[in-house]
Amino acid sequence: MLRYVLKRVVIALLTVFVLATVTFFLSKLLPGDPFMNEKIPVSVQEKQRAYYGLDKPVIQQYFIYMGNLLRGDLGTSIKFVGRSVRDIIGEFFPVSAKLGLIALSFAEIIGLLFGILCAQYRNRWPDYVLMVFAILGIALPSMVVGPLIRYLFGVQLRWLPVGGWGKTWQQAIMPAFVLGLGTIAGNTRSMRACMLAVITQDYVKTARAKGMSPVRVVLKHELKNSLVPMLANLGPMIAGVLMGSFVVEQIFVIPGLGKHFVNAVSTLDYPLIMGLTIFYGAFLVVMNLLVDILYGWVDPRIRVK
Amino acid sequence: MLNRNTCPDFTPISPDELTGEEMTRPETTYFKDVWRNLKKRKTALASLFVLALLVVMVLAGPMMNEYNYYSNDYAAANQAPSALHWFGTDTLGRDLWTRVWVGGRVSLLIAILATVIPYAIGMLIGGISGYFGGKVDMFIMRLIDVLMGIPSLIYDILLIMVLGSGSIATLVIAFTITGWLGSARTTRGLVLQLKEREFVMASVTLGASPIRIILRHLLPNTLGIIVVGMTMTIPSVIFAEAFLSFIGLGITPPNPSWGQLIKEASEVFKQYPYRFIIPCIFVGLTMLCFNLLGDGLRDALDPRLRS
Amino acid sequence: METSSHLLEVNDLAVSFFTYAGEVQAVRGISWYLNKNETIALVGESGCGKSVTIQTVMGLLQSPGRVTGGSVRFEERDMLGLSAKELRQLQGNRMTMIFQDPLSYLNPTMRVGEQIAESYRLHHKVSRSEAEARVLDMMHLISFPEPERNMYAYPHQLSGGMRQRIMVAMALICNPQVLFADEPTTALDVTIQAQIIELMNSLKEKLNTAIVLITHDLGVVANMAQRIYVMYAGKIVERGSAKDIFYRPKHPYTWGLLASVPRLDADQSRDFRYIPGTPPDLLNPPKGCPFAARCRYACRACVSSIPEEMAFDSEDHRASCWLYHPGAEALLAAAERERGMQR
DSSP: OHHHHHHHHHHHHHHHHHHHHHHHHHHHHOOSOTTOOTTSOHHHHHHHHHHTTTTSOHHHHHHHHHHHHHTTOOOBOTTTTTOBHHHHHHHHHHHHHHHHHHHHHHHHHHHHHHHHHHHHTTTSHHHHHHHHHHHHHHHSOHHHHHHHHIIIIIIISOOSOSSOSSSOGGGGHHHHHHHHHHHHHHHHHHHHHHHHHHHTSHHHHHHHHTTOOHHHHIIIIIHHHHHHHHHHHHHHHHHHHHHHHHHHHHHTTOOSHHHHHHHHHHHTOHHHHHHHHHHHHHHHHHHHHHHHHHHHHHOHHHHHO | OOOSSSOOOOOBOOHHHHGGGSOOSOOOOHHHHHHHHHHHOHHHHHHHHHHHHHHHHHHHGGGGSSOOSSOOOGGGTTOOSOSSSTTOBOTTOOBHHHHHHHHHHHHHHHHHHHHHHHHHHHHHHHHHHHHHOHHHHHHHHHHHHHHHTSOHHHHHHHHHHHHOTTSHHHHHHHHHHHHHHHHHHHHHHHHHHHTTSHHHHHHHHTTOOHHHIIIIIIHHHHHHHHHHHHHHHHHHHHHHHHHHHHTTOSSOTTSOOHHHHHHHHHHTTTTOHHHHHHHHHHHHHHHHHHHHHHHHHHHHHOGGGOO | OOOTTSSEEEEEEEEEEEETTEEEEEEEEEEEEEOTTOEEEEEOOTTSSHHHHHHHHHTOOOTTEEEEEEEEEETTEEGGGOOHHHHHHHBTTTEEEEOSOTTTTSOTTSOHHHHHHHHHHHHSOOOHHHHHHHHHHHHHHTTOSSHHHHTTOOGGGSOHHHHHHHHHHHHHTTOOSEEEEESTTTTSOHHHHHHHHHHHHHHHHHHTOEEEEEESOHHHHHTTOSEEEEEETTEEEEEEEHHHHHHSOOSHHHHHHHHTSOOTTSOHHHHOOOOOSOOOOTTSOOSSOTTGGGOTTOBHHHHHSOOOEEEOSSTTOEEEOGGGSTTOHHHHHHHHHHHHHHO
16 A cells, blocks of 8 residues: 555656646747836836846756745746735635535535436436436536526526625535536446446345345445546546636636636736646646545555556 | 157258358347447437538538628627528627538537547557557556646646647647547557457467557557547537637637637627527537437447447 | 255246347256255356356346246245345345356455355344354354454455355355355366365255256366256256266267366377367257257257157156167167267
């Protein structure tokens, strides 16, 4: 187990290193210059460049950047003058994280439940109804569903607030639903598939030969074995919710980190883009690492491999 | 059973005369079998039909009226669907019928190119990795492990910014750089299983070159599963294109794509909901059909799920 | 035909699988019985219907499989008429089963001790610790190494032979009347095979369990079964005591099976034989003897109609073959000459 965890940790560290390096050099290739402004004299522009350390050779900049990174310094935003990227993450990430967590947890529970129902009632009406829902959930991306339900429940019916964050809990309902929809749909489908794969396994026959009732067979033998491969999906699910937050925060006017990332892209705020990219990347790497470790813990066969 | 009165015929019979009785079940090849299974799945067939229809419309649709997708006509701005403009017009008076189909052309082209190219590259790398094994495999797999950890959509954003946003080529290149990992891993797994099989052993002993074995024997046998994977990837590329358009990194106006149309329309959703809903329907329909087709293909290929 | 004093009695059982291509008649009217404390064997190639037979008897047959005729009686009760709940009270308790590949038939994410305990706790209202004590007794009984430690192992941590011992313990923990063993040694090394056979024989004595052994390997049968049923293409082609089958086999298929058992005391190159060809497709079973197409001694009668079963030296030794029909003496003589030469 220890060896397994160690190997995962090494891969994760390497990934973060590659991530930071690639991000740095890609950002050097970015076209456009955030200091280019005809109203500002060239000498001032030079000073600004020097302030951000952009006048030094690229290799030197790289080492400075990596050094700062090790100390947790992600640089300073250009548009939010004087604010460090770390500050911005500290202020806005909790909002995104809270929304993401709400969306993910309710989506996981509902998705797994739907998947189990589908597999147990395969090719009968509960399966069909839920699969139609699941397929629709996958086929309708958040930028489609978001504006639609916002218009329906927020503008027309006025049941829920159209946007904003932090005043009432109702504000979280629509964004969390839109954000979780893809996850519910994906989970329903993969849980169904995982469980169908388990149902045909020989050890399920053994369990039945012991005289167990169908419900008991599901709970004691099928469930855990189908949840194991589902764990591997958790990483991509988290990534999906993260990406979804870019769109959802835009639609529902939520002051989260995703909204800032999109704004940084449109305003060419390079340090912020770099910092957020590395942060998001590292965040997902850590999440995947945790999922991997959990996976090894749940499935005793993984550890020996 | 036996009629005691008539004496049975005990003359010996040669084995040749008997063989005719065997093999009464109709013979099926792999692909016939898959097709037979697919044919039974009505949803998959219907999806295939709808997709074919969409492709035809995307090609022929813009030619069905006299408008083009880029000419502004301020006199005709913001019209609702009518006999003249079947899907209405946008803020600049451009005909939406034409824009939807031209946009579909762009979206589908990106989706297909950004699926097929990365898959082809991934298959080749995966094939090499699985076939040679050892250090090559070790290196490629660790590389994939590391790269897999990087969230692809974030890198697509960076890459598109570097490459200059706006063209089909940029999007396809960005998706290719980040998209080959999954298919490489899948192919490697399949090749590892396949290379132990007799027909591969046979051609190795006959002295076929590794590249020939990979291209002629190994990769074709992974195609079934890979095609299913591709069918499932296309909708996610369509999604990614729409996503990038939504955050302002997609195809540059005046060129339309479905994502671009959705983004434009979402800003005036309250006033002109049909502008939003029409491209959404096509995006949803396309993603739905590819998903259903992929499901059907996967089930048709999976011997466990065959009835 | 038989009196109902038997523990288990199968009469004219027929099972079909309804597939896309049509009805596959996997079992086509077979009858056999099992007495208390007895070991019998159903022998035949894969696909001859032996596994389907015991799945049906145990009530584990799944769709698209369906019983199309016949009856199964266990301790005077009609098994095919039982409700699902009544069946479950028998399964794993009065009648249990050991499968071929112990790795795939054990739950990979459950400790083996727990898997053994499961059926005991299911059929006896006992506490966890009582069940655990019973598991330890059972593991001692089958002389499992270090039971206190190994009951907490996962299946993949044990060797093939150990895993099969776990299966045996699992099947016997409730003291069943009947144990079905479906190819219990096929997936194991030869040396381990002998151990498992010995284990099953000794446990049978200790626990008074009757065993129905299913195998394609007559070598395994020789050390275990008192009576043997030879199955081919969903039918029983010959049955008799182990002595009858080994020393006085009557059916050409039985001859073939016996000849394909490797023997150490004979010239390998000459005596190791296989039966050429493949069994018939049961989607369209041949109207004559199913073995005719592979039989060296086949005649026209074999192709046109199914031979009736006849009794030989004892009432219990029966075979279905046209060679023993009056009128086929010449053929039989030729066949026996040829077999004599092969010896």
